Amino acid sequence: MRRRKIIRLATYLVAMVLAVVFVVRGIIIPIANRISGKDESKSVEVQANISIDPDAAIRQPLKGQQDAAKVAYVAPGWHEDKNGKWYQNADGTYYAGGLQDISGTKYCFNDNGYVQTGWVSKGIKDYYFNEDGSYDPSQKRKLLCLTFDDGPGQYTDDLLNCLEENNAHATFFMLGQNVGNYPEQVQHILKAGCEIGSHSYDHPNLKNLDLDSVKKQFTDTDDLLIKACGQAATVARAPYGEWNQDIIDTVGKPFFTWSVDSRDWDYKDADLDYKSVMEGDLSDGSIILMHDIHQPTVEAAKRIIPELVAQGYKLVTVSEMAQAKGVTLQMASYSDFWQSSFDKGIIAGASSDAGDTSGESTDGNTDGSTDGNTDESGE
Secondary structure, three states, X not given: OHHHHHHHHHHHHHHHHHHHHXXXXXXXXXXXXXXXXXXXXXXXXXXXOOOOOOOEOEEEOOOOHHHOOOOOOOXXXXXXXXXXXXXXXXXXOEXXXXXXXXXXXXXXXXXXXXXXXXXXXXXXXXXXXXXXXXXXXXXXXXXXXXXXEOOXXXXXXXXXXXXXXOOOOOEEEXXXXXXXXXXXXXXXXXXXXXXXXXXXXXXOOHHHOOHHHHHHHHHHXXXXXXXXXXXXXXXXXXXXXXXXXXXXXXXXXXXXXOOEEOOHHHHOOHHHHHHHXXXXXXXXXXXXXXXXXXXXXXXXXXHHHHHHHHOOOEEOOHHXXXXXXXXXXXXXXXXXXXXXXXXXXXXXXXXXXXXXXXXXXXXXXXXXXOOOOOOOOOO
């Protein structure tokens, strides 16, 4: 009888000690750390090196209904449930929302902690992950620039909706005379993550103007853009592709021509516009010319955009292309970002390691042009 009382007393004392430890470690110490400014998360045992890279995954504790499928697992390591593949650390946390090296292999976890496969974009960088979730550095994503001239117009919103639905960006080289009539479309362009470009005020051949008049064409357009959306154009395109260095220096913006002319300004037929682009030179780094003021062009673009994305292309603005290719844009003209152009040293502002993001070296220049200066109607 006395022995049983001693055992009960000992059990009671152990329970009391455990309760005190729980209160001290689980409540008092965290509160004290919070008051003193200490980060209690620093005491968590780290199983893998955590990068300070903003694209790196975070260690997420199990919590909430979204983690219900993970709760049944107690062993650290890889697990797979109905939602996908995930990794549990020794402290019970899992990786989520970014990149993480595990046992020498890079993986990417979505916000719910499951491994991602296929193409994943992190800022301007694109990563390809195999079916098992492992990163494949040999895969290089092809980049294309869709550019639209002469707008904005009544069809621009429809085009922007398609771009947004496909997580695609484009550059809009706008005419000042249209900006004032469609300020909401200009705002939509910016909201959609696209780039604001200037195509002059009313589409003259700049070579036929004195430099003061050239400057006014672009400053007037910038004033209207600032009024419409709060910012001036970051890049420019000369009407008809007619420019010289004096014009570029006067305008004070990087100029862009094109490597693929859809000739939509001539065809004005959705099927022909579609065929012209899809059968054109779609090499990595190409810049495609279209016009969003034509309804057939927009109808064609609504077919072109999802198809290019489905084929693995990433559609970017001209400035995003330059950044991805390691180019610091200069007061110069750019018609493409082909690897062959980098190899020839003809892309202004290219860094020493710029260019090869596609693993290709062909420029596919089938028409013999080098500067994209094909005539456009400007309609």
